[in-house]
Amino acid sequence: MNEKAARTRTSVTESEALAFHAEGRPGKLEINPTKPMATQRDLSLAYSPGVAVPVKAIAADPATAYDYTTRGNMVAVISNGTAILGLGNLGALASKPVMEGKAVLFKRFADVDSIDLEVDTENVDEFVNCVRFLGPSFGGINLEDIKAPECFIIESRLREMMDIPVFHDDQHGTAIIAAAGLVNALELTGRDLKNTRLVCNGAGAAAIACVELIKAMGFNADNIILCDTKGVIYQGRSEGMNQWKSAHAAKTDKRTLAEAMDGADVVFGLSQKGAFSEEMIRSMADRPIIFAMANPDPEITPEEVARIRDDAIMATGRSDYPNQVNNVLGFPYIFRGALDVRATQINDAMKIAAVRALASLAREDVPDDVAAAYQGNRPIFGSQYIIPVPFDPRLISAIPVAVAEAAMESGVAQKNIPDLAAYARELSARRDPIAATTQGIYERVRRLPKRVVFAEAEEEQVMRAAVSFAHHQLGTAILLGRDDVIRTTAEKAGIDLERPNIEIVNARISTRVDAYIDYLYERLQRKGFLLRDVQRLIHNDRNHFAATMVAVGDADAMVTGTTRNYATALQDIRRCINTKPGHRVIGVSLALSRGRTVFVADTAVHDMPTAEELADIAVEAARVARRMGYEPRVALLAYSTFGQPTGERSERVREAVKILDRRRVDFEYDGEMAADIALNPQRMEQYPFCRLSGTANVLVMPAIHSASISTRMLAELGAATVIGPLLVGLDKSVQITSMGAKDSDIVNMAAIAAYNAGS
Ligand SMILES: NC(=O)C1=CN([C@@H]2O[C@H](COP(=O)(O)OP(=O)(O)OC[C@H]3O[C@@H](n4cnc5c(N)ncnc54)[C@H](OP(=O)(O)O)[C@@H]3O)[C@@H](O)[C@H]2O)C=CC1
Ligand SMILES: CC(=O)C(=O)O
Ligand SMILES: [Mg+2]
Structure with a gap:
C-alpha cells in the first residue's frame, strides 16, 4: 500500500525552489487593473472627478462599497511570522513567501483576490491595533502562521472588533480538513467518535483548534490526550501551561508521548519534523490513523511508516504524498462562500458544513473529467484516498455552497443567495482552466511515462527543462548533444545530471547512426538527397537525428525549437516523420x-x-x-x-x-x-x-x-x-517551442509531447 506512496512522490530541489521564486518578476504576485486607464476620460472616471461619486455613495451607504470597490472579493493574508509552517519563529519578513503563496492559492483555487501583509511585531496589542483598522479595505482577514497562545488572543479580539470574517487559518482551516479526513478514516476503520482514542502531538494553534472542533462534533473528550514539548498535558501540570492547554488537560497518569501513543487509535502530528519514532507508531492499535501534518516535513514519513506497518491510514500535510491533510483544501473555498453572502464572521456552523462537504466529496465517485486531477489511477474512497486533492475541480462548487448555506441559515449572512444550484454553476465557471488543463496532462504523463528526446540539450535552458522533466517523474529525458559540451555547460550552470531517468545521447558516436541514415536515406533519396547529404543531416543536425530516433521508435516523443525558427524546425521534422494517416498537420x-x-x-x-x-x-x-x-x-x-x-x-x-x-x-x-x-x-x-x-x-x-x-x-x-x-x-509526437523559450515552457511542451505520444 505505502509502496505506492513512495513511488508517486515528487519532490523539488532547493535550487529549483529558489529559481522558481526568483525567475522573472521576483515573488509570486502582481496587481493588475480591472478597468481601462488609457484616456483622459478613463482617468476622469477612475480618479478625479469621477471617483468622488462612489465615495459619496459609500459614505451614504457603506454596503455599496461591495458594489464600487474590490472589498467584496479581497482578503488579506496577515502574519507576524512567529510560527512559519513548522519552521518556527523566523520573523515577519521570512514569512512573506508563505503569505504570498497563500494569496496566490486564494486566487488560483477560488478566484478570491488576496494580498499578503507581514506585520513586524510579536506584541499582541500592537498587532491587533495594526489589523483592526484595516477592515474597510477587505472583505475578510486570513491570519496565518502566528504562534500560540498569542494567536488565540489576537483572533478573538479582532473578531470582536471587526465586522468582517477574521479566520486564523492554522487553527480553523487545519481543524476543518483534519476533521474531514478523520471522519472518513474512522469510517474506513470501523470506528466511531465515542470510543476512539486520539493523541494530538502539539498544543499550539493548529492542535488546540483541531481538538476543539472534533470535540464539538461529538468526539469523546475523555479519549483525547494532548502533548507538547514537555510531554503529556495532564490535569495538574504546571510547567509550560496556558489556559488553552489547561482546557484540554487529560485525566491520565501517562506522561510522555510514547506512553500516550501506546495503544492509541489515532495520532495527529501538529508539532515538528521527526517527532514520531518508529517505536511509537509500532505501539499503536491495529489499523492506526496517522496524520503527520507538520510542514514542510512531517512528524514521520509515509516511507518510514510503511517499513513498520502495512495497516495504517497515513496522511501528511504535503502534496507529494497521497492523503494531503492541509488547510489549502479549506481557506480558499471557505472565504469564497463567506464573501459571496457577505458573512460577518465564519462561525462553527460554517466550519462544520465545510467538514461535511469535504468528507462526502471524497466518498463520491470521481467522474472522468476529474480523474485527471489525481495521481495514479482513478481514486476510490479508501485508505489511500480519504480526502480530495487540492486540484479536484469539484471543490470550488461543493465547499463554498455548503459554507454560504450554513452562513445564511445561522444568520451571519448579509446577502441571500436564493438559488444555490445556480450559485454552484457560477462557482464552477470561476475555475482556472489553465491549471486544470495542464494538470490533467501532467497527471496522465506521470501514469504513462515516456522517453522524450530534447534535441537542443546543449542549451542551458533545455538542459534545465530536461532535468526538471525527469525529476518530476514525467518520464526519461534523453539529452541529445555532445557529451563534453553538455557536461561542461551543466557544471557551469550548477545542473546535476547524475540523476535517474536522464540519458545523454551523442549523435557522433551513437551506435544507431547507421540505422538512422538507412531510414532517412530510404525516405529522401527520391527527394533530391544524396547519401552523403543524409549522412550529414544525421551526423550534424540534431533535429534530424532526434526526429529519426522518434520515427524508428528509439524515443517516444521529441521537443525542439529554442534555437531555430518554427518553420525550419518543422521542415526538418517532416523530412523524418510522416503525417498520421487520415490527419492533417x-x-x-x-x-x-x-x-x-x-x-x-x-x-x-x-x-x-x-x-x-x-x-x-x-x-x-x-x-x-x-x-x-x-x-x-x-x-x-x-x-x-x-x-x-x-x-x-x-x-x-x-x-x-x-x-x-x-x-x-x-x-x-x-x-x-x-x-x-x-x-x-x-x-x-x-x-x-x-x-x-x-x-x-x-x-x-x-x-x-x-x-x-x-x-x-x-x-x-x-x-x-x-x-x-x-x-x-504527425504520425509521431513532436512539439516545437518558440525560439528562446524558458525552461518552464520547454517542460510544458515536453509534457504535451509525452501526452500525445499516446496511451
Ligand atoms: N497540515 C496543515 O494544514 C497544517 C500544519 N500545521 C503544522 O502544525 C505545526 C504547528 O503549527 P502551529 O500550531 O501553527 O504552531 P504553534 O507555534 O502555534 O504550535 C506549535 C506547537 O507544537 C509543539 N511542539 C513543537 N515541537 C514539538 C515536539 N517536538 N513535540 C511535541 N510538541 C512540539 C509546541 O509545544 P510547546 O507548546 O511546548 O511549545 C506547540 O504547542 C507546524 O509544523 C505546522 O506546519 C499547521 C497548520 C496547518
Ligand atoms: C499549511 C500551513 O498553513 C502550515 O503548515 O502552517
Ligand atoms: Mg500556516
Whole structure:
C-alpha cells in the first residue's frame, strides 16, 4: 500500500525552489487593473472627478462599497511570522513567501483576490491595533502562521472588533480538513467518535483548534490526550501551561508521548519534523490513523511508516504524498462562500458544513473529467484516498455552497443567495482552466511515462527543462548533444545530471547512426538527397537525428525549437516523420482567459488554406479539443458574418462550411462569422439560425497571419494566456517551442509531447 506512496512522490530541489521564486518578476504576485486607464476620460472616471461619486455613495451607504470597490472579493493574508509552517519563529519578513503563496492559492483555487501583509511585531496589542483598522479595505482577514497562545488572543479580539470574517487559518482551516479526513478514516476503520482514542502531538494553534472542533462534533473528550514539548498535558501540570492547554488537560497518569501513543487509535502530528519514532507508531492499535501534518516535513514519513506497518491510514500535510491533510483544501473555498453572502464572521456552523462537504466529496465517485486531477489511477474512497486533492475541480462548487448555506441559515449572512444550484454553476465557471488543463496532462504523463528526446540539450535552458522533466517523474529525458559540451555547460550552470531517468545521447558516436541514415536515406533519396547529404543531416543536425530516433521508435516523443525558427524546425521534422494517416498537420494554440479555454487553429502550418484545408483544420482542431476534454463548438472565422459584408476573401470559409456539411462530421460547427459573433453570446443571438449551441470554443482562422497575429496580440496584451502552437497530426509526437523559450515552457511542451505520444 505505502509502496505506492513512495513511488508517486515528487519532490523539488532547493535550487529549483529558489529559481522558481526568483525567475522573472521576483515573488509570486502582481496587481493588475480591472478597468481601462488609457484616456483622459478613463482617468476622469477612475480618479478625479469621477471617483468622488462612489465615495459619496459609500459614505451614504457603506454596503455599496461591495458594489464600487474590490472589498467584496479581497482578503488579506496577515502574519507576524512567529510560527512559519513548522519552521518556527523566523520573523515577519521570512514569512512573506508563505503569505504570498497563500494569496496566490486564494486566487488560483477560488478566484478570491488576496494580498499578503507581514506585520513586524510579536506584541499582541500592537498587532491587533495594526489589523483592526484595516477592515474597510477587505472583505475578510486570513491570519496565518502566528504562534500560540498569542494567536488565540489576537483572533478573538479582532473578531470582536471587526465586522468582517477574521479566520486564523492554522487553527480553523487545519481543524476543518483534519476533521474531514478523520471522519472518513474512522469510517474506513470501523470506528466511531465515542470510543476512539486520539493523541494530538502539539498544543499550539493548529492542535488546540483541531481538538476543539472534533470535540464539538461529538468526539469523546475523555479519549483525547494532548502533548507538547514537555510531554503529556495532564490535569495538574504546571510547567509550560496556558489556559488553552489547561482546557484540554487529560485525566491520565501517562506522561510522555510514547506512553500516550501506546495503544492509541489515532495520532495527529501538529508539532515538528521527526517527532514520531518508529517505536511509537509500532505501539499503536491495529489499523492506526496517522496524520503527520507538520510542514514542510512531517512528524514521520509515509516511507518510514510503511517499513513498520502495512495497516495504517497515513496522511501528511504535503502534496507529494497521497492523503494531503492541509488547510489549502479549506481557506480558499471557505472565504469564497463567506464573501459571496457577505458573512460577518465564519462561525462553527460554517466550519462544520465545510467538514461535511469535504468528507462526502471524497466518498463520491470521481467522474472522468476529474480523474485527471489525481495521481495514479482513478481514486476510490479508501485508505489511500480519504480526502480530495487540492486540484479536484469539484471543490470550488461543493465547499463554498455548503459554507454560504450554513452562513445564511445561522444568520451571519448579509446577502441571500436564493438559488444555490445556480450559485454552484457560477462557482464552477470561476475555475482556472489553465491549471486544470495542464494538470490533467501532467497527471496522465506521470501514469504513462515516456522517453522524450530534447534535441537542443546543449542549451542551458533545455538542459534545465530536461532535468526538471525527469525529476518530476514525467518520464526519461534523453539529452541529445555532445557529451563534453553538455557536461561542461551543466557544471557551469550548477545542473546535476547524475540523476535517474536522464540519458545523454551523442549523435557522433551513437551506435544507431547507421540505422538512422538507412531510414532517412530510404525516405529522401527520391527527394533530391544524396547519401552523403543524409549522412550529414544525421551526423550534424540534431533535429534530424532526434526526429529519426522518434520515427524508428528509439524515443517516444521529441521537443525542439529554442534555437531555430518554427518553420525550419518543422521542415526538418517532416523530412523524418510522416503525417498520421487520415490527419492533417496543423498548429493549435490554446487561449485561456477568465474561465474560458479557446482553441485556435491553424497557428503554425498552412499559410493560406484552401476551403478543403480549412475543413481539415476544423476536423483536426475539434479532435484536439475533444482529446483535452472539451466538446467542440467550431466557428470558422472571417471578417464577415453569414455573407455580410460580401467579399471574396470569405468565400473559402463559406465553402469550407459546405464541405463539412457534406462530410457529416460529428461536432458542432458554423460560419463564416466574425470573432465577436463566435465568442459573445449576445452578438450570436442576433443570428438565431446559427447552429452553434453556445459560444465557440474552437476558432478556425482563415489564414495563418490572422491566427498568428490574434494569438500573439492576446498574449502580449495580457488578455489571455496562450499555450502553443501545439503541433498535431504527425504520425509521431513532436512539439516545437518558440525560439528562446524558458525552461518552464520547454517542460510544458515536453509534457504535451509525452501526452500525445499516446496511451
Ligand atoms: N497540515 C496543515 O494544514 C497544517 C500544519 N500545521 C503544522 O502544525 C505545526 C504547528 O503549527 P502551529 O500550531 O501553527 O504552531 P504553534 O507555534 O502555534 O504550535 C506549535 C506547537 O507544537 C509543539 N511542539 C513543537 N515541537 C514539538 C515536539 N517536538 N513535540 C511535541 N510538541 C512540539 C509546541 O509545544 P510547546 O507548546 O511546548 O511549545 C506547540 O504547542 C507546524 O509544523 C505546522 O506546519 C499547521 C497548520 C496547518
Ligand atoms: C499549511 C500551513 O498553513 C502550515 O503548515 O502552517
Ligand atoms: Mg500556516
